[in-house]
Amino acid sequence: MEWIAKLLPELWVFVNILLFLGFVGFYKSKNEMFSLYNIFNFSCIVLVFSLFFQLYWLNKLSSENIVSLDLMIGNLVIYSNGFFEIISKLLISIVSIFIVIMFGVYFGKGNEEFNHRYFRPDLLPLYLTVILGSFVLVSSNDFLTFLIGFELIAVPSYFMIAMDNRNKFALEGSMKYFLIGSLATISIIIAILIFYIYSGSLVFANNFALLGLDFVGVKIAFIFLLIGILIKLAAFPFSFWIQDAYFGSRSPYLLVISTLPKLVILIVFVKILSYVVDSWVSSILGLFSIFSMIMGTFWALTSNDLKKILAFSTVANIGYILIPFSVVGNDIISNSQALAINYFYILQYVLSTMLFISVLLYLEEKYDSSDLSGLRGVLSNNPVLGIFMIISLVSLAGLPPTAGFIGKFLLFSYSYTLAPILVWIGIITSLISLYFYYRIAQYLYVKDANADRISVGFLQFFSNSFLSVIIILIGFFPWFVINIIYFLSMSLLGNIKL
DSSP, rough: OOHHHHHHHHHHHHHHHHHHHHHHHHSSHHHHHHHHHHHHHHHHHHHHHHHHHHHHHHHHSSSSOOOOEEETTTTTTEOOSSHHHHHHHHHHHHHHHHHHHHHHHOSSSOGGGGGOOOTTTHHHHHHHHHHHHEEEEEEEEOOHHHHHHHHHHHHHHHHHHHTTTTTTHHHHHHHHHHHHHHHHHHHHHHHHHHHHHHHEEEEEEEEHHGSSSSSSSHHHHHHHHHHHHHHTTTTSSEEESSSHHHHHHHHHHHHTTTHHHHHHHHHHHHHHHTOOHHHHHHHHHHHHHHHHHHHHHHHHHOBBBBBHEEEEHHHHHHHHHHHHHHHHOOOOOHHHHHHHHHHHHHHHHHHHHHHHHHHHHHHHHSSSSSGGGGGGGTTTTTTHHHHHHHHHHHHHTOTTSSHHHHHHHHHHHHHTOOHHHHHHHHHHHHHHHHHHHHHHHHHHTOOOOOOOOOOHHHHHHHHHHHHHHHHHHHHHHHHHHHHHHHHHHHHTTTSSSO
């Protein structure tokens, strides 16, 4: 029964998915749905349990009594539970808890106002499925587990966008995301088939080791795998779905699809590229980086909707994240530094995005709009939300004293000696991006006598304040976090035996 103990967080989430699927069938009326929403809040306890259980296993892993938490078939590891995976799951659990808390501003308004909220009883099992898929994907060590985790994240995301089925933009965004996401899945399946033909195995290490050999088919397979991942990350030119998906999503669902899937897939991308040191892979990623930075930045300049600006900003930031990946080499120390810097940048970007959308939750709930012209001056009489928005914009723009600044500084300084052209493009596009972040602040803070004060609940105030403090503290004291991530990267690459 040892495997049950090793998989208890995943099994716990899976059991709760089944339970809440049963609840969905029993609760029909609006009042009963509101009761179901109160049960939905109980999912916080599920996530807290998962968080503490991961901490428990992390402690057990450090002891001499536990040799490994990995699931193995023979000598092959098919499901990893090392330090890298456990810390990543801890991060996923923490982010998930904050998302659940932030849901309250949209759904926790009381039974009398519940009829016009955009709550659907299907939301809870879908959200828990995303968390389960995140755990599976992070721990995957073979292509079959990878594909299962990938789809467990992707399929609920399609449905979440379409939750507001009275909105034609939501249905359009969901359909486009589904079609493009299907292409990503097909691309990954083709890659798996080609890899299996050459290696007869589904394990990452066995297949990626073939990239060092002169097999054209293996390189083609890895390109298909890259395309599948880059489609999900919305790197240019695979980013045409993102503006419709983001624009069509209600803010609480956007909070999920713009953070958890991106965070998890980027973590797994870090894990996959830890196996790969070929220069041709770096060159391909460099091209994707250039086009993503340029196109994401200039698209954002032409948009007047906060959700679309966030979507295009995501494209540009994916370009920044790909810069260190494009300069990896054969040196384990250098590769560990690249992976650590990328992990740090991913972490700060997800936190900044969450803070941005947490303010958008209030604005969309109050004014039913995410367009800048419809939100003119709305924060002029809301200093608390104004502070949260300023911190998120400053961090997304990469300005001090936030984590966004130190993240970009480390990313550019590390990559400059190896890829100065990419860094200069990144610097120029970052400077240009200051304009559309400034434009957001300009519109939202214009003095407007008709701006109503928006009340902020305690949990939302606490969660947003905590996010803001973390973003600023990481900006002042980044080395504590970076050293931990560097240690994890060294562990991932096998340089430190744990």
